[in-house]
Amino acid sequence: MSAPAPERYAVVAGGSGFLGAAAAERLRVDGREVVVLDRVAPRRPGTAWAQVELTDETAVAQALDGLLRERGAPGALVLCQGWSPKGGDGRAVPEDQVPPELFRRVLDVNLTSxxxxxxxxxxxxxxxxxxxxxxxxxxxxxxxxxxxxxxxxAAKAGVASLVRTFAVRYGPDGVLVNGVAPGKVANPAWPDDPEAVARYREQIPAGRLGEADELADVIAFLVSPRNTYLTGQTVIVDGGRLA
Structure with a gap:
């Protein structure tokens, strides 16, 4: 008989990035064995890692085939990959300056992967x-x-739709699928426009930006044995900005 989901390892895609690293660390603290899938090595040494370009269909298929043969099915999957093109001033590239190939690249990184x-x-x-x-x-x-x-x-809206579709399709088989939608998360490495961030902060009832560890806490619950019934939902973690 297959091991119950809580006893099986977790896959964290994009686990070398800012949010992905926080999620992977939280799952390790919770006692999970974690395998990171990403183009670059995890920030913490000793973490199992498979190097893969997550937008490359062939590379992903090969990596997952090897993972399933060696370890079997994971008990948890966390998808943390994401990217938004910015100009040199930290502002989003204006829509009239986003050529179709860049639009498709954004979809590939955030949705297709x-x-x-x-x-x-x-x-x-x-x-x-x-x-x-x-x-x-x-x-x-x-x-x-x-x-x-x-x-x-648009790409992230597609992610929310994937969550609902996979939750409905695989709920009867015991797989709970959810999303987490963060608002602005504090990260000095992100080249965001300071004025835009200041305006954004003024709209948050909690009065501050989110922290990566706060998002990781929500993810940890959703993939834990404590989550027995929540599925098909996207939990917005934004300090109340969209309330």
Whole structure:
């Protein structure tokens, strides 16, 4: 009989990035074995890592085939990959300056990559008796007041739709699929326009930007044994800005 989902390892895609690293660390603290899928090595040494370009269909298929053969199906899947093109001043690239090839690249990084992982690992989890999957979207998908640009918002709206579709399809097989949609998260490495961030902060009832660890806490619950019934939902973690 397959091991229950809580006892099986977790896959964190984009686990070398800012939010992905926080999620991977939180799952490790919770006792999970974690495998990071990303183009670059995880920030913390000793973490299992498979180097893969997450937008490359062939590369993803090869990496997942090897992972499933060596380790079996994961008990949890966390999708943290994401990217929004910025200008040198930290502002989103204006829509009239986003050529079709850049728009498609934004969709590939934020949306297509999620689909490539979900379509393989969620059925594998279902066949193994169940599991949990979480896709990190964005509050930008739920409002036109976004500092990230239309391409990014559209891609993340697609992520929310994938969450609902996979939740409905695989819920009967014991796989709970949810999304987390963060608002602006404090990260000195992000080249955001300071004036836009200041205006954004003024709109947050909590009075501040979010922290990566706060998002990781929500993800950790959604993939834990404590989550027994929540599925098909996107939890907006934005300090109340969209309330």
């Amino acid at each position: 999620c689909y490539l992982l979900l379509r393989t690992l969620v059925p594998a989890m279902a066949a193994a008796g169940g599991g949990r999957a979480v896709a990190v979207g964005s509050a930008a998908a739920h409002t036109g007041r976004t500092t990230a640009g239309a391409a990014y918002a």
